[in-house]
Amino acid sequence: MEAFAHIWEPVRLTLELAAITTLxxxxxxxxxxxxxxxxxxxxxxxxxxxxxxxxxxPPTVLGFYLLIxxxxxxxxxxxxxLWGARTLAFTFWGxxxxxxxxxxxxxxxxxxxxxxxxxxxxLEVAATLRASPxxxxxxxxxxxxxxxxxxxxxxxxxxxxxxxxxxxxIGGNIPGRTKVxxxxxxxxxxxxxxxxxxxxxxxxxxxxxxxxxxxxxxEKRFARARA
Amino acid sequence: MxxxxxxxxxxxxxxxxxxxxxxxxxxxxxxxxFGPSGCGxxxxxxxxxxxxxxxxxxxxxxxxxxxxxxxxxLPTHKRPLGYVFQEASLFPHLSVRRNLMFGAPxxxxxxxxxxxxxxxxxxxxxxxxLLERSPRNLSGGxxxxxxxxxxxxxxxxxxxxxxxxxxxxxxxxxxxLPFLERLRDRLSLPVVYITHDIAxxxxxxxxxxxxxxxxxxxxxPLADLQSDPSLPLAMARDAxxxxxxxxxxxDARYGLLTLxxxxxxxxxxxxxxxxxxxxxxxxxxxxxxxxxxxxGPSSILNILPGRVVAAxxxxxxxxxxxxxxxxxxxxxxxxxxxxxxxxxxxxxxxxVNVYSQVKAVxxxxxxxxxxx
Amino acid sequence: xxxxxxxxVAMAAFASSASSVAAPAEAGQINVAVAANFTExxxxxxxxxxxxxxxxxxxxxxxSGNFFTQITHDAPFQVFLSADAERPKAxxxxxxxxxxxxxxxxxxxxxxxxxxxxVTNGEAALKAGQFSKLSIANPAAAPxxxxxxxxxxxxxxxxxxxxxxxxxxxxxQAFQFVDTRNAELGFVALSELYGITDGTRWLVPxxxxxxxxxxxxxxxxxxxxxxxxAFLEFLKGxxxxxxxxxxxxxxx
Numbered sequence: 001m002e003a004f005a006h007i008w009e010p011v012r013l014t015l016e017l018a019a020i021t022t023l024x025x026x027x028x029x030x031x032x033x034x035x036x037x038x039x040x041x042x043x044x045x046x047x048x049x050x051x052x053x054x055x056x057x058p059p060t061v062l063g064f065y066l067l068i069x070x071x072x073x074x075x076x077x078x079x080x081x082l083w084g085a086r087t088l089a090f091t092f093w094g095x096x097x098x099x100x101x102x103x104x105x106x107x108x109x110x111x112x113x114x115x116x117x118x119x120x121x122x123l124e125v126a127a128t129l130r131a132s133p134x135x136x137x138x139x140x141x142x143x144x145x146x147x148x149x150x151x152x153x154x155x156x157x158x159x160x161x162x163x164x165x166x167x168x169x170i171g172g173n174i175p176g177r178t179k180v181x182x183x184x185x186x187x188x189x190x191x192x193x194x195x196x197x198x199x200x201x202x203x204x205x206x207x208x209x210x211x212x213x214x215x216x217x218x219e220k221r222f223a224r225a226r227a
Numbered sequence: 228m229x230x231x232x233x234x235x236x237x238x239x240x241x242x243x244x245x246x247x248x249x250x251x252x253x254x255x256x257x258x259x260x261f262g263p264s265g266c267g268x269x270x271x272x273x274x275x276x277x278x279x280x281x282x283x284x285x286x287x288x289x290x291x292x293x294x295x296x297x298x299x300x301l302p303t304h305k306r307p308l309g310y311v312f313q314e315a316s317l318f319p320h321l322s323v324r325r326n327l328m329f330g331a332p333x334x335x336x337x338x339x340x341x342x343x344x345x346x347x348x349x350x351x352x353x354x355x356x357l358l359e360r361s362p363r364n365l366s367g368g369x370x371x372x373x374x375x376x377x378x379x380x381x382x383x384x385x386x387x388x389x390x391x392x393x394x395x396x397x398x399x400x401x402x403x404l405p406f407l408e409r410l411r412d413r414l415s416l417p418v419v420y421i422t423h424d425i426a427x428x429x430x431x432x433x434x435x436x437x438x439x440x441x442x443x444x445x446x447x448p449l450a451d452l453q454s455d456p457s458l459p460l461a462m463a464r465d466a467x468x469x470x471x472x473x474x475x476x477x478d479a480r481y482g483l484l485t486l487x488x489x490x491x492x493x494x495x496x497x498x499x500x501x502x503x504x505x506x507x508x509x510x511x512x513x514x515x516x517x518x519x520x521x522x523g524p525s526s527i528l529n530i531l532p533g534r535v536v537a538a539x540x541x542x543x544x545x546x547x548x549x550x551x552x553x554x555x556x557x558x559x560x561x562x563x564x565x566x567x568x569x570x571x572x573x574x575x576x577x578x579v580n581v582y583s584q585v586k587a588v589x590x591x592x593x594x595x596x597x598x599x
Numbered sequence: 600x601x602x603x604x605x606x607x608v609a610m611a612a613f614a615s616s617a618s619s620v621a622a623p624a625e626a627g628q629i630n631v632a633v634a635a636n637f638t639e640x641x642x643x644x645x646x647x648x649x650x651x652x653x654x655x656x657x658x659x660x661x662x663s664g665n666f667f668t669q670i671t672h673d674a675p676f677q678v679f680l681s682a683d684a685e686r687p688k689a690x691x692x693x694x695x696x697x698x699x700x701x702x703x704x705x706x707x708x709x710x711x712x713x714x715x716x717x718v719t720n721g722e723a724a725l726k727a728g729q730f731s732k733l734s735i736a737n738p739a740a741a742p743x744x745x746x747x748x749x750x751x752x753x754x755x756x757x758x759x760x761x762x763x764x765x766x767x768x769x770x771x772q773a774f775q776f777v778d779t780r781n782a783e784l785g786f787v788a789l790s791e792l793y794g795i796t797d798g799t800r801w802l803v804p805x806x807x808x809x810x811x812x813x814x815x816x817x818x819x820x821x822x823x824x825x826x827x828x829a830f831l832e833f834l835k836g837x838x839x840x841x842x843x844x845x846x847x848x849x850x851x
Contacts, residue, residue, distance in 0.1 A: 122318060
């Protein structure tokens with residue numbers, strides 16, 4: 001029983017981290033994706049590339065730069081000093097920031113695609129029907145793009161659950177605070193606690209299965225909606 | 228004086244396309260923007276709507292300034308217009324009812340009564356059975372009718388229609404045209420209507436703006452431009468004039484309607500109609516033959532005296548003649564297309580009095596024709 | 600696009616496995632699993648080894664725990680340089696390594712290091728506890744981590760400092776936490792401070808923790824490899840010992 005409490009804590013922590021990260025990402029990524037989909041600025045693809053970098057960089061590289069950024073030599077340290085701490089690393093909220101950056105491209109991309117697929121026409125129609133740009137966004141663009149938002153949320157959540165490299169680099173593996181499922185499994189493997197490792201790993205496989213299945217379902221509904 | 232007009236002028240470039248078009252039109256009735264593909268009709272319409280912004284542009288509707296050259300530019304959503312696109316573009320995530328109501332004002336303020344009512348529109352366009360359906364399950368014609376209704380229910384002061392029938396097959400087009408005619412007759416709303424199909428112009432338009440390669444060739448009342456030999460309309464093979472006739476009498480015995488136009492009368496088979504009612508009379512140039520003297524007994528009912536006011540050679544061996552009806556040659560104008568041989572043999576020339584024999588006449592629908 | 604990527608990966612995997620299968624008999628080539636903390640000295644030793652014998656030692660660096668798991672699952676290493684004494688012993692016991700070939704190649708020195716506070720008198724600094732985060736390597740996986748905990752317990756400060764501990768996954772990561780000043784101080788390997796003059800350090804007295812014996816062993820896959828045996832011999836030799844000492848390790 002005690003072993004299960006031991007295993008449950010990383011799971012709870014992981015779910016919390018993924019949920020908060022996903023919510024934050026939807027809020028941040030949606031306007032960004034909207035801008036990327038509709039802007040004609042010449043430098044927009046540069047921004048898009050920067051946003052996508054975490055997808056391509058090895059997590060250790062990303063984690064390393066995050067470590068510096070979150071620490072006393074970076075903006076993280078400045079923020080942390082507001083409440084007397086030295087760094088945002090080793091904290092749950094440090095992980096949230098790291099996860100947001102690491103998972104951002106997985107959320108921005110599907111939402112951007114969904115907004116782009118909406119196209120200009122529905123918004124022009126809305127404008128000719130007295131809808132201000134804000135109203136057109138909320139009542140036309142967003143509903144039409146909602147499958148993309150859902151996909152983005154699912155991907156962001158799944159990616160955060162699976163995030164290992166970044167968490168490893170900035171977490172400090174503190175039980176109850178930054179010891180999430182991925183690093184817990186790693187620990188169990190390193191200390192040859194196969195049973196615990198298997199339980200967690202199996203859980204992650206089941207989770208991944210559910211994620212992919214739900215994504216396929218969303219894609220199908222999206223395809224039907226556009227027909 | 229200027230309060231009753233639509234005034235639009237736009238000058239600018241989009242890529243390789245250069246636009247320099249301007250026209251004024253009365254703010255009542257249907258003004259058709261007509262011309263070949265790529266001549267800039269849609270560009271002008273989008274400028275009027277504010278969907279496209281040309282720095283050098285003026286747009287004034289009924290005294291309201293929507294755009295001028297000094298920086299005034301009302302964004303689209305602040306312009307009281309309705310826009311019907313070529314492909315309905317209904318919102319797929321809303322029901323037909325919600326689509327219709329999308330642009331309708333939230334609550335009616337005390338000041339403005341709803342000029343166009345929901346029930347009236349739904350009835351006019353026969354979309355009642357479709358209200359709770361999803362746009363995905365509608366036919367092309369049904370979608371277009373809903374799109375028109377949606378534009379109307381936003382209480383526009385100006386209705387813009389960009390080739391609303393072009394994407395439909397012939398049968399559906401013929402199904403919807405009567406709706407548009409009814410719209411024109413029932414609602415006192417100015418309409419700017421783009422089409423490349425002269426048949427739609429002939430049935431719907433009061434005014435026409437002829438465009439070509441980004442410029443306006445001519446603008447004015449339909450019949451005037453139709454009978455102007457310097458314009459391509461009159462030179463076309465199926466050239467015709469559309470006259471405004473007033474019902475004078477109905478011959479019940481032979482089922483014939485008599486309509487008066489300036490300078491003459493037409494007789495056509497038709498069901499009874501109210502005296503004083505206006506009907507469109509469509510006369511094709513090829514159906515008009517000319518005679519120097521009153522012809523003998525003939526099966527042709529419409530033989531109208533008039534005078535040749537203009538003539539122009541067309542194609543290889545034909546002449547397009549413009550005939551003004553009436554003894555003094557000052558009435559409505561007809562077109563006649565005849566062979567050069569006939570023209571010369573009859574000794575026809577400008578100023579010569581002739582009789583126009585109109586073999587066939589097509590009438591536009593009357594008020595009564597809409598009841599089903 | 601995805602298909603192309605898969606093809607490239609498959610080809611790379613094939614190429615790497617092919618190279619490990621074809622080991623030329625003359626110029627020997629061996630794969631050595633090296634504990635991360637021994638990275639720099641191992642590189643220099645490999646160069647000297649190659650200069651002297653012409654054999655090539657291909658080094659892989661990482662956590663000893665990881666390597667052990669891989670070795671027990673058929674990883675293609677001939678020699679294992681662990682960060683502890685346990686794993687080579689376990690490898691022999693498990694039948695993955697050749698018995699009688701275990702020896703201590705280096706004795707790890709634990710060091711308390713800080714770029715933020717003065718730890719020249721480390722004991723006092725630990726007892727004063729004027730810091731929020733102390734970095735150590737994961738004790739379950741790295742002996743330096745276990746040694747750090749031993750030290751703190753011996754000094755009687757473990758309970759007080761337990762809540763301030765942050766674990767790096769490896770000794771290198773523990774170092775990084777201190778290097779980026781995210782942790783004010785940390786227990787690292789002396790070898791990691793080679794060439795670094797920043798900050799202050801306290802060499803932890805050997806009596807506070809069990810010696811970190813870093814043992815090497817000849818793995819089964821290297822049993823018939825002359826080059827592998829030669830490498831281990833070289834490791835015991837004078838040139839190698841000089842390098843090892845230079846980097847701050849102790850020797851028997």
